[in-house]
Amino acid sequence: MAAVKMKLVFLCTALCALLLVWAENVFAVPSFARQTGMDCTACHTVWPELTAFGRTFKLEGYTFSTESESGRWYPPLAAMFQASYTSLKHNNGILHKGVAPFDDTEQSAADKTNMPQQASLFYAGRITDHLGAFSQLTYDGTANEIALDNTDIRYARSFPAGDNQLVVGATINNSPTVEDIWSSTPVWGFPFASSAVAPAPAAAALIDGGLGQQVGGLGVYASWANLLYGAVSVYRTADHGITRPLAAGVSPDTITDGAVPYWRLALSRQWDRHSFEVGTYGLKADVYPGGTDTDTPDSFTDYAFDAQYQFIAAPHLFNLSGTWIHEDQDWDGSFPAGGAANPSDTLKSFKMNAGYFYRAHIGTIGGYLGYFSTEGDTDPLLYAPDPVDGSRNGSPDSNGFILQATYLWKEKYQFALQYTIYDKFNGADKNYDGYGRDAGDNNTIYLLAWLMF
Amino acid sequence: MGKFLLFILCIGAAIVPKAAVAADQNDEGKELYRQKCVMCHGQEGNGEGPARAAFSPPPTDFTAPQFWQRKDIDQFIATTVKNGHGSMPAFELPPENIQAITDYMTHAFRQASQ
Numbered sequence: 001m002a003a004v005k006m007k008l009v010f011l012c013t014a015l016c017a018l019l020l021v022w023a024e025n026v027f028a029v030p031s032f033a034r035q036t037g038m039d040c041t042a043c044h045t046v047w048p049e050l051t052a053f054g055r056t057f058k059l060e061g062y063t064f065s066t067e068s069e070s071g072r073w074y075p076p077l078a079a080m081f082q083a084s085y086t087s088l089k090h091n092n093g094i095l096h097k098g099v100a101p102f103d104d105t106e107q108s109a110a111d112k113t114n115m116p117q118q119a120s121l122f123y124a125g126r127i128t129d130h131l132g133a134f135s136q137l138t139y140d141g142t143a144n145e146i147a148l149d150n151t152d153i154r155y156a157r158s159f160p161a162g163d164n165q166l167v168v169g170a171t172i173n174n175s176p177t178v179e180d181i182w183s184s185t186p187v188w189g190f191p192f193a194s195s196a197v198a199p200a201p202a203a204a205a206l207i208d209g210g211l212g213q214q215v216g217g218l219g220v221y222a223s224w225a226n227l228l229y230g231a232v233s234v235y236r237t238a239d240h241g242i243t244r245p246l247a248a249g250v251s252p253d254t255i256t257d258g259a260v261p262y263w264r265l266a267l268s269r270q271w272d273r274h275s276f277e278v279g280t281y282g283l284k285a286d287v288y289p290g291g292t293d294t295d296t297p298d299s300f301t302d303y304a305f306d307a308q309y310q311f312i313a314a315p316h317l318f319n320l321s322g323t324w325i326h327e328d329q330d331w332d333g334s335f336p337a338g339g340a341a342n343p344s345d346t347l348k349s350f351k352m353n354a355g356y357f358y359r360a361h362i363g364t365i366g367g368y369l370g371y372f373s374t375e376g377d378t379d380p381l382l383y384a385p386d387p388v389d390g391s392r393n394g395s396p397d398s399n400g401f402i403l404q405a406t407y408l409w410k411e412k413y414q415f416a417l418q419y420t421i422y423d424k425f426n427g428a429d430k431n432y433d434g435y436g437r438d439a440g441d442n443n444t445i446y447l448l449a450w451l452m453f
Numbered sequence: 454m455g456k457f458l459l460f461i462l463c464i465g466a467a468i469v470p471k472a473a474v475a476a477d478q479n480d481e482g483k484e485l486y487r488q489k490c491v492m493c494h495g496q497e498g499n500g501e502g503p504a505r506a507a508f509s510p511p512p513t514d515f516t517a518p519q520f521w522q523r524k525d526i527d528q529f530i531a532t533t534v535k536n537g538h539g540s541m542p543a544f545e546l547p548p549e550n551i552q553a554i555t556d557y558m559t560h561a562f563r564q565a566s567q
Contacts, residue, residue, distance in 0.1 A: 037488050042542035052540040056507045064492055064504045158506035165509045225509040226540065270539050313536055314543040359545065 030412065030452050031076035031125045032057070037066045040411040045310070045317045046357055046364060047414070047452075048183075048192055052226070052270050052310075055181040059167050059223050061156035062125055062132030076125025079453040080136075084117040086195040090441035094388060095197055101144045108142050110197050116141040117196050117448075120149060131155045142196045147249030148213065150178050150187065164225035171219045171231075174238060174246035175212040176262045179219060179231065182277050184306035184321040185264075187212070190353040190370050191402055191418065198444040199388050202426050203374055203396030205327040205349055207283050207302040211235065214254040216243030219262070226270055229279070235260040239293070257286040257297040266306075277308045289334045296333040302326070315359035317366070322352035340382050347376035347396065363409040370402035383426060385434035392434035395427030400439075412453070418446040481550075482557025489534075489544055490554070498562035508540050515562040530555045 033040050036057070040047065043054030050058065057064050088095060099115055100108035120138040127133060136149035156169030177185040186208045204210065219233025237256045238247035266279030282303035289298055306323040327347040331340035350373045357366030380394030400422040407415045425432045425439035432439055487496075495502040498515035505512055513520060523529050531551045537543035546554075 036492055038492065038542070039545065041545060051537075051542055053542040056504070056540055060504070060507045064507075066492065066503075165506060165511075167507055227509075272538065273536065312543060314545065 030078035031122065032062065032078075035065050035076055035125045041359075045312060045319060046355070046366070046406060046408055048188055049319055049355075050181060050183070050188075051312060052275055056167075056226070058181050059156060059169065059221075060132075060158065061130060061154045061169055062134060063128075063130060063156070065126045075123060078122040078124055080118070080120040080122065081449075081451045081453070082117040082119070082193060083115045083449045084193075084195065085113050085447040086198050087112060087445040088198060088441065089443040090437075092437070092441070094199065100197075101141045105144055108144060111142065112197070114141045114196060117193075130157055140196075145249065148174070148245075148247060150175055150212070151246060152178050154179070161224060164227075166225075167223045169221050171221065171233070172216070172246075173219070173233075174216050174243075175209075176207055176215075176217075176233070176235065176260075176283055177264075177281065178212075179221065179233070180264065180281075181229075182266065182268075182279070182306065182308045182321070183319065184277070184279075184308040184323050185281060185304075186323075189321065189323065189351065190355070190368055191404065193416070193448055193450060194418070194420075195444055195446045198420070198446070199425075199442045201374055201396070201398035202383055202389060202391065203347055203376055203398070205302050205304075205325045205347055206285055206287070206300045207281070207304065207327075208325060208349065210254060211256070211260070211283075211285065213247050213250050214238055214252040215256055215260060216246030217260070217262070221264075227268060229264070229266040229268065231262075231264040233262040235262060235283075235285075237293075253291040255288045255291060255293045257288060257293065260285040273311055273313045275308075275310045275312075278306070280305050289331075289337065289339055295337070298333045299328075299330040301328040317355075317357040317359065317364075319355045320353075322350070325349045334382075338381065341379045341394070342377060345377040345379055345382070347374065349374045353402070357406070357408075363407055364411075365407055367403070367405040370404070371399075372402065373399035378427075387433055387435045388437060389426075390433045390435075391426040391428075392432055393427045397424055397427050398422065398439075399424050412451065414448075414450040414452075416446075416448040416450065418444075418448065420444040420446070479553075479557055479560060482553035482555075483561070485546070485550055485554050486557050486561075489546075493541070498558065498565070510539070512541070515558055516565045518566045521563050521566050527555050527559075530558065 043057055095110050095112045096107055098107050098111040099113040100111035103111055118138050120136045123133055123135045133153040135151040138149040139146045152171055152173040154169050154171040159166045171179045173179050175187055177187045183189055215235040216238045217233045217235030219231055221231035223229045236243050238244055239252045239255050260283055262283040264281040266277055268277040284301045286297035286299050304323055304325040309320040311318040329345045331343055334340040335343045353368050353370035355368040357364050376396040378394045383391035383394050383396050385392050402420050404416055404418040422439040422442050425442055429439045491502055493502040493504050493512040494500055500512040500514040534544050534551050
């Protein structure tokens with residue numbers, strides 16, 4: 001059995017190597033680059049971070065196209081492959097030496113080696129003159145499942161507005177902030193990839209990934225003079241009804257009740273090689289506890305502030321991003337049912353990261369330094385003692401640093417070494433779970449190969 | 454007569470390869486411009502590319518006389534291509550490619566501006 005698994009690993013690795021060579025010649029660039037005829041560096045500093053041109057490309061509905069590509073008959077397809085290795089400072093049997101997905105499903109969820117961690121097929125590009133899409137179908141190697149991932153279908157038009165341009169558009173998407181154009185909001189914020197098997201802090205705001213592919217929604221947005229940007233969206237559960245296709249392959253376990261409004265407002269300024277953005281965003285959602293639409297839902301109100309500074313002067317690239325999220329949690333369903341110790345709580349999170357890269361002839365080299373912090377009210381029922389994932393003292397507080405070195409080769413192949421350091425995990429630095437595990441025991445080394453085709 | 458013909462042949466031998474090279478460079482510059490610049494600045498260089506409508510301020514019109522009035526226009530073009538400017542991205546091109554684009558723009562658009 002082990003020999004068969006190793007043969008499969010070898011076959012997978014050989015296939016990746018072949019794709020690296022073959023794709024170089026046949027599918028020379030991912031679909032956006034092919035559509036526009038531009039290098040990846042036109043839209044990205046180090047993807048997925050966007051440049052000013054890339055932000056405009058997204059605002060315009062992914063429709064910029066050369067004349068020859070505008071009449072193409074074939075769909076704008078691209079592909080992605082992520083392979084990773086995760087190591088904990090003190091493993092204590094948490095992660096296994098196997099290779100996901102070649103283990104059985106239960107083992108794969110905690111295998112150190114994921115090959116792939118994810119493999120995705122993208123439909124990404126122009127559909128008509130003013131309609132475009134970014135849609136991702138992903139195979140999850142640790143769960144051994146295929147499902148629709150981030151999806152953003154948008155229609156956009158531009159109009160003269162005085163001496164400037166007004167871009168207006170509509171988006172159908174399945175994750176709040178997937179439609180955003182800055183790297184300071186959750187979906188496109190740092191870290192852009194992380195371990196699928198390492199222990200993670202118990203608490204996070206709902207807007208920080210909690211509704212991804214659990215809801216579907218319709219939004220409208222406008223951008224005036226590359227100065228003022230505003231967007232509003234309304235989501236509903238993707239568990240059933242008209243929005244069900246936006247969670248294809250997913251069995252939503254976060255079921256919202258009624259409409260989920262989302263808002264976004266940002267001021268930005270571009271001058272010479274510098275760009276700066278400051279903004280706010282938020283949402284309000286009622287969520288049924290327990291993943292079923294029965295009884296009384298809990299209520300969450302998230303409001304956040306964000307900012308981004310970017311300096312692009314080739315060969316130097318610098319980006320500074322940050323976001324602060326405040327969440328009011330009203331446990332209207334969980335508290336009476338004994339799932340929460342308090343009728344209401346608050347949760348605050350802060351993330352900031354700085355990245356510097358140098359574009360050399362051998363590739364783009366650099367890295368990130370990130371800081372994260374989550375603080376909230378103590379609630380011993382929400383955050384109960386449990387080995388590895390629980391909290392001894394009922395506190396959700398976690399904080400630490402993320403250091404990442406990245407090498408981008410030929411603009412399409414990204415290799416990263418990421419180290420996450422925890423000062424505090426689920427409420428404490430020592431014996432945080434009540435079973436003797438320290439926060440530092442979860443310090444994680446994460447090796448990633450992220451290939452685009 | 455023979456010397457004259459020989460003289461003409463020598464001149465021709467000197468001119469023709471350069472003309473051929475110039476034509477090649479112009480073709481190269483035209484192709485590079487088509488690949489990298491047409492999206493925003495348009496085939497005619499007038500800033501009316503397919504992506505024009507999205508940008509504030511709009512892409513530069515290379516057929517406008519004031520664009521060519523800079524004394525250091527060649528260096529300005531090279532620096533802007535290399536470093537980008539505002540929403541315009543930077544392009545990773547070797548110096549000879551940037552020169553080819555500059556030569557093409559001068560050949561194709563400067564006359565149109567006058």
